[in-house]
């Protein structure tokens with residue numbers, strides 16, 4: 001049985017943002033009606049929440065006072081977030097009748113949420129610390145994926161001896177690994193020395209497109225990125241990437257040196273561009289542009305989408321030489337070679353001038369503020385007084401992205417970069433005299449920010465644009 005709490009709100013989107021920012025609720029899906037979010041499905045630490053727009057047909061008019069009780073580990077943090085939202089509170093957290101600290105707040109619709117501090121026993125804390133610090137399980141899962149054990153089991157090789165021989169593994173050692181992972185719910189052992197996959201184990205089968213298995217493969221780029229956390233101590237001490245400490249060269253130099261790693265990275269970027277590029281092509285008004293330059297264009301998927309969708313455009317693609325070679329092949333295969341100029345270059349050096357729009361998509365997150373501003377300066381210099389600079393990012397502070405993701409620390413450890421919110425993107429651009437003129441929101445946090453040279457705008461002139469419907 002599963003129970004879903006369903007609450008009615010006048011503004012589902014605003015309420016979803018509040019629940020995300022205050023309690024860390026993750027938005028799983030949403031529906032739009034007439035351009036407004038009419039329903040959103042959220043996950044509140046395992047509890048499903050359904051937010052619905054009040055409609056004439058609904059029986060219960062909001063707000064209805066149901067007791068909403070939440071238990072959180074870090075009460076003071078939640079209290080601070082509530083105050084930051086400007087939401088009403090009953091007072092500072094104080095002990096309830098069971099001696100647990102609590103406070104009550106009111107959400108944007110007027111629902112009252114009582115927030116209580118979790119009482120963590122020493123045993124719970126010990127168990128939690130064990131889970132937080134365990135390295136055995138993450139490595140055991142990666143070894144399973146690297147040896148492609150799930151694929152063999154899926155293909156019917158379930159007995160230990162033939163499984164070990166198919167994977168090139170020691171039967172005794174593989175048996176110990178599998179029994180440990182049976183204990184963790186990744187495989188089952190229905191009879192001695194015979195193994196089957198659980199739902200988790202099936203996720204580790206090869207599915208063709210870059211997926212979980214490829215990421216976890218210890219010979220691949222995903223694992224190299226994960227292992228950069230071994231350099232996190234260095235990162236936290238210095239504020240720079242840990243990747244080089246662990247792997248002997250920077251992330252970008254690693255991709256330059258190993259075509260297979262670069263190909264994997266491009267495929268990964270491309271799978272994201274399949275979601276984001278059509279939105280960028282739709283959201284922004286490309287009618288006034290003729291020439292677009294994609295700076296740090298990666299797989300080339302964004303520029304290709306723009307050129308396919310807007311036949312009046314021509315493009316210039318700029319990226320490191322190995323990426324430029326692969327992108328050139330892609331543009332040729334898609335019949336776009338005549339419309340694209342390829343530049344194997346460096347976005348910290350002067351960029352070719354003459355384009356109407358300079359796009360920097362999902363590249364600034366890879367850099368610290370100083371370097372991100374330097375890239376924008378190159379774009380601004382090349383764009384001149386008449387051109388525009390367009391930054392495309394998925395913003396972590398938007399409600400659609402799980403803010404508990406480790407992405408910010410991953411950026412620090414792997415490339416020395418960082419996640420940023422809208423105001424951060426305004427700041428790194430204004431440091432190089434670019435004014436943010438328009439912000440367009442797409443799905444799942446995708447945000448398109450347009451900038452022009454500062455002297456052409458009043459600083460406050462920022463227009464919020466449309467949202468792409470789902």
Ligand SMILES: C[S@@+](CC[C@H](N)C(=O)[O-])C[C@H]1O[C@@H](n2cnc3c(N)ncnc32)[C@H](O)[C@@H]1O
Nearest residue numbers: 269296297298319320323345346347361362363
């Ligand atoms: C995170 S990827 C984003 C790729 C693409 N814009 C997208 O949205 O899918 C960052 C890109 O910046 C490129 N890059 C890194 N350092 C660069 C440099 N110094 N000059 C030009 N491009 C660079 C990388 O090769 C990579 O393709």
